[in-house]
Amino acid sequence: MGDLSLFFDDHHEMIREMVREFARAEIAPVAAEYDESEAFPWPNGAKMAELGLFGIPFQEEYGGAGMDLLAAALAVEELARVDASHSIMVGAHTSLAATPIARWGTEDQKRRFLAPLAGGRVLGGFGLTEPGSGSDAAAMRTIAQKKGDRWILNGQKTWITHGGVGEIFVVGAVTSPNKGARGITVFILTKETCDLDIAREIGFGHAQELEPMPGFSVGQKLRKLGWNASDTRELIFEDVEVPEDQVLGEVDRGFPIFLDTLDGGRIGIAAHALGIAQGALDEAVRYTGEREQFGKKLNDFQGVQFMLAEMQLKVHAARMMTYHAARLRMDGKPHKKEASMAKLFASETAMDVTTKAVQLHGGYGYSREYPVERMMRDAKITEIGEGTSEIQKIVISRELLHEHGQG
Ligand SMILES: Cc1cc2nc3c(=O)[nH]c(=O)nc-3n(C[C@H](O)[C@H](O)[C@H](O)COP(=O)(O)OP(=O)(O)OC[C@H]3O[C@@H](n4cnc5c(N)ncnc54)[C@H](O)[C@@H]3O)c2cc1C
Secondary structure: OOOOOOOOOHHHHHHHHHHHHHHHHHHOOOHHHHHHHOOOOHHHHHHHHHOOOOOOOOOHHHOOOOOOHHHHHHHHHHHHOOOHHHHHHHHHHHHHHHHHHHHHOOHHHHHHHHHHHHOOOOOEEEEOOEOOEOOOHHHOOOEEEEEOOEEEEEEEEEEEEOOOOOOEEEEEEEOOOOOHHHHEEEEEEEOOOOOHHHHHHHOOOOOOOOOOOOOEEEOOOOOOOOOOOOOEEEEEEEEEEEEHHHEEOOOOEOHHHHHHHHHHHHHHHHHHHHHHHHHHHHHHHHHHHHOEEOOEEHHHOHHHHHHHHHHHHHHHHHHHHHHHHHHHHHOOOOOHHHHHHHHHHHHHHHHHHHHHHHHHOHHHHHOOOOHHHHHHHHHHHHHOOOOOHHHHHHHHHHHHHHHOOOO
């Protein structure tokens, strides 16, 4: 991987090694099994909570590890290198649910909601996408109407990671209709995990003190091409009463919170995609060093070496872009364009490198016996979630033109 001291402090190396060892010992042996059964990996979730992986960048006074975004990105990368369903558990929870509360929450909200999330007691989720609004998130239909000192929420979200298993959700709703992005507010909602018995048994995934909100329910688990062990569902709101003190930020000023959250989340998805790509490259190097055809190891053929070189080149570039974007955000510097570029490049790299890894495995690559098949399926979502590749190009070109006084 080369010397990364340009980006790393001591704790970055330490967390990378710790998560790498955990993923090798605890996740690699069961990843294919969870992909096949589509069951949520609760036991490993509990172990990750024990290691503090759900609160890496958050302050210790709220149950976090007091580290930073790069440390969180490295953990996500190392998990994804072995299994993307495990990685997205930490990634979505950290960047989409806990981070907006950490950055925009009141002291009271941080104590009540960030602490159980960062302390790894419950899982969190982020509800922006709706059946009729994905890329055009400001066109959401979920509505919140003021009644006395409460907001009444009605509507539906879809494709929500941790929809069933999670207990704390950061959700957007229209509070001033006809004002588009300037009429959206963010709310913090709570419900019970759908796997209450398991959560109680393993001591992870449920917090007694969080009150489930009547009218807040979820749909069936959605079946997918990849991320099969990740829990993805619809969220349904039927006259959900939300107290005023569960508005995150200001009324009608929620859209900038979503945009800021997505800027950070895209660095997380870039790290996740980078991890998948690195994992597929590792597998390709291993396999082509073992398999023989025409009396030689596959990686003795220059055609194979050239493919490996192209894969390594892209993985390295994706790593530089991801760590650079993480450093910019950590240092409070502008990073919107860099986050989008890292996400776009790393996700396309993940798709390309996993496809090449399957190719290098020949027919075995197409079988479920080898992890590259799962990695290729898992890679695709990184080009879609948290803004599709097309949306990243819109963001990048908008920023570019703005820098040149145009657009
Ligand atoms: C497994 C999974 C997990 C997810 N988790 C979450 C979650 O936790 N929370 C959440 O809120 N959402 C989540 N999502 C939703 C995800 O963010 C959306 O699917 C994504 O933003 C795209 O929206 P869409 O599916 O409605 O596609 P659409 O917006 O309908 O896009 C369809 C196609 O049209 C293209 N397109 C759209 N607009 C333009 C344009 N202006 N120019 C060019 N092309 C365009 C898109 O790039 C895409 O190729 C998840 C999705 C999946 C599949």
